[in-house]
Amino acid sequence: MAPTTAISSDPGSASSSGIRTAIVPAAGLGTRFLPTTKAVPKELLPVVDTPGIEYVAGEAAEAGAKRLVIVVSPGKDAVARYFEPQPELEETLEQRGKTELLEKVRRAHGLLDVETAIQEEALGLGHAVSCAEPNLTPEDEAVAVLLPDDLVLPTGVLGRMARARARYGGTVLCAFDIPKEEISPYGVFDVADTDDPDVKKVNGMVEKPAPEDAPSTFAAAGRYLLDRAVFDALKRITPGAGGELQLTDAVALLIAEGHPVHVVVHRGGRHDLGNPGGFLRAAVDFALQHPEYGPDLREWLRGRVEE
Numbered sequence: 001m002a003p004t005t006a007i008s009s010d011p012g013s014a015s016s017s018g019i020r021t022a023i024v025p026a027a028g029l030g031t032r033f034l035p036t037t038k039a040v041p042k043e044l045l046p047v048v049d050t051p052g053i054e055y056v057a058g059e060a061a062e063a064g065a066k067r068l069v070i071v072v073s074p075g076k077d078a079v080a081r082y083f084e085p086q087p088e089l090e091e092t093l094e095q096r097g098k099t100e101l102l103e104k105v106r107r108a109h110g111l112l113d114v115e116t117a118i119q120e121e122a123l124g125l126g127h128a129v130s131c132a133e134p135n136l137t138p139e140d141e142a143v144a145v146l147l148p149d150d151l152v153l154p155t156g157v158l159g160r161m162a163r164a165r166a167r168y169g170g171t172v173l174c175a176f177d178i179p180k181e182e183i184s185p186y187g188v189f190d191v192a193d194t195d196d197p198d199v200k201k202v203n204g205m206v207e208k209p210a211p212e213d214a215p216s217t218f219a220a221a222g223r224y225l226l227d228r229a230v231f232d233a234l235k236r237i238t239p240g241a242g243g244e245l246q247l248t249d250a251v252a253l254l255i256a257e258g259h260p261v262h263v264v265v266h267r268g269g270r271h272d273l274g275n276p277g278g279f280l281r282a283a284v285d286f287a288l289q290h291p292e293y294g295p296d297l298r299e300w301l302r303g304r305v306e307e
């Protein structure tokens, strides 16, 4: 994926988005990070010093979400525990005058209210999202879904997606325009233009197509603003790609039934935290921008690469 150089947000991703609840599916076994994930969920692995899931929670909060429902598998409660206050640690840091560290420690639990939903069996992303339905309230007319493997940078795309939903209604997803030969791991959109070059109407969606079958080069990038109707569609889909209940297939079903679906094309960067190679790129990218570690790392990397 494209390297990124900025983690600041684009302005205008307002809390007037209407987004109240965000769902983060985090029930996977993290097999690509074994053996570490025997004991530590991959969502808690640090990108420099902060777990990936805190960036994703921060993005949801920035888009106006007040609640985060993390879907975990049994035994992965460490992910939710990360968002609980640690009064003893905070007191120690306070006594020692470690103000900056204290701020870092407090950030996660100050972002939004976190709760969990349990996915008992790994039946696919669509199934994981449906496990969060009991956590929703009647006011949740739409929910944001953020896949924690995907860092979409700069943040702010959810705000743009909310504006597209305000205009067109229905469901809005985030798309990246990527080379056709790299398209197979993704959900891919069949699109038609609107008057905005970065907003497209979706006429169909297919999960993990072969490059020659891909309807376009616009791929789903792990950010969804789903109309509540998706939960009904999720009950009616059957196992799809990989034998799993796919969120893509629920979206495709909504489209087939005449429900409006659009994508906002994000032309910024992205990191894939879902495999060690992508994770390392993200860590290096973030570390290079870090005031304390960046300058040394840059110099060391230059020398190391030339060796």
Ligand code: G1P
Pocket: 125, 147, 149, 150, 185, 186, 187, 188, 207, 208, 219, 220, 221, 222, 246, 247, 248
């Ligand atoms: C999931 C979705 C896919 C989407 C991708 C983005 O796939 O099913 O539609 O394009 O995330 O990262 P996964 O990466 O879980 O195989």
